[in-house]
Amino acid sequence: MFPTLFQLPLWPALKASWPVVIGLVVVLFALVSAAPHVQKKNALLGKLLVYLPTAAFVTAFVAFVETPFGRLPINSYGFAIMVGFLLCSWIAVKRAKPLGIPSDFVLDLGIISMIAGIIGAKINYLLQYSHELKGSGKSLWGDMGLNPWGALILGPIPFAFWFYRMKTSGQKVHLYSWQNGVLLVLTLFFAFAGTRGLYIYQNSQEFNWELFKRWQSGFVLYGGLIAGIAAGILYIKMRGQSVSIIADLAAPSIMLALAFGRIGCFLNGCCHGVRGNAFTCIRFPADSPAAREQHKGWNEPSDPVHPTQLYETAATLAFFFFLTWYYKKKRKVNGEVFLLMGMLYGAWRFLIEFARGDERPQWLGELSYSQVVSMAVFVVSGVWMFLLRSRPRVEDAAPPPPPPVEPTAPPKTA
Secondary structure (H helix, E strand, C coil): CCCCCEEEECCEECCCCHHHHHHHHHHHHHHHHHHHHHHHCCHHHHHHHHHHHHHHHHHHHHHHHCCCCCCCCEEHHHHHHHHHHHHHHHHHHHHHHHHHHHHHHHHHHHHHHHHHHHHHHHHHHHHHHHHCCCCCCCCCCCCCCCCCHHHHHHHHHHHHHHHHHHHHHCCCCCCCCHHHHHHHHHHHHHHHHHHHHHHHHHHHHEEEEEEEHCCCCCCCHHHHHHHHHHHHHHHHHHHCCCHHHHHHHHHHHHHHHHHHHHHHHHCCCCCCCCCCCCCEEEEECCCCCCHCCCCCCCCCCCCCCCCCHHHHHHHHHHHHHHHHHHHHHHHCCHHHHHHHHHHHHHCCCCCCCCEECCCCCCCCCCEHHHHHHHHHHHHHHHHHHHHHHHHHHHHHHHCCCCCCCCCCCCCCCC
């Protein structure tokens, strides 16, 4: 188990103050901004102004310079998520290119979905495990204190993003449209978050910050999937793209991202399985969640447990290759690859939950929350896919009769 891969800086030798860090960032930004103007006169010098200062700054930060934040741990879970996101984005961009889908749209969609997924996974965790965040002080949502000035900080963010996208894409702006309605809702949400956040910041001593002390742990997968997919669908609609086409394109990449996420879970030690004696079972170290939940003594490893994280990694990798093959060879209607993904993962997740050994809230008797959601995902995806494939396709319909051929007049002779 390696919850922390390494820490930045790797070899702390110099501690920089806030003015030094801010000054270096300003200098780096000035050099990079001046590079395009210099490049018009001297191409080599312009590239050097971008690459050399950036490389020097990153190298110094990673290796030697300790910022005012102190040392920054690079956790295995977050690192695995980052690697999975970059790989999935690259695959999605490559597969979208033959369809004429812009690469910037695919990257924007991935970033928006990932951010929404992280927020959704954390919110889902808080709803299920709020009892684990006990501490002194008020809960972060225990009162309705607001500071109106916070709306000026976060409120303009959705409008700025919308204005930038409209300006770069050249699309016409329509006053009465559902996109503007979504923009209004997002602006109100960001404004409320700003007013609440500024109030909590100004009265921080009154609140319990246990949530942020454990900000790098505590996520529920289905919460991330639901929020990420919902945000992705909304962005696809706002950009005027086909949801079913993009969903089929993204389905294999979603499974690949889950595979990397479970590798991060294994390195972190969470989401482990029940005790077992199979050849695949492993022992986690003394400070692991498995050892703590088994009430082991000091410096005593856990009993052998099933590595359900690795089981799910193997399953989602298999789903990735199968969905890729299905997308290229068997897909008949748009949307069915995504629905097939829901059926496959829903069935698998329902079964693997019986082998999970970590403590989780139970729903509907002996079933866990994830099993209930998995059943709903499987049923909805299956029914939707049946209805989708039952509809006659446009290319299967009888072609319209050809138009009647008008008789041509005989040529005139002199």
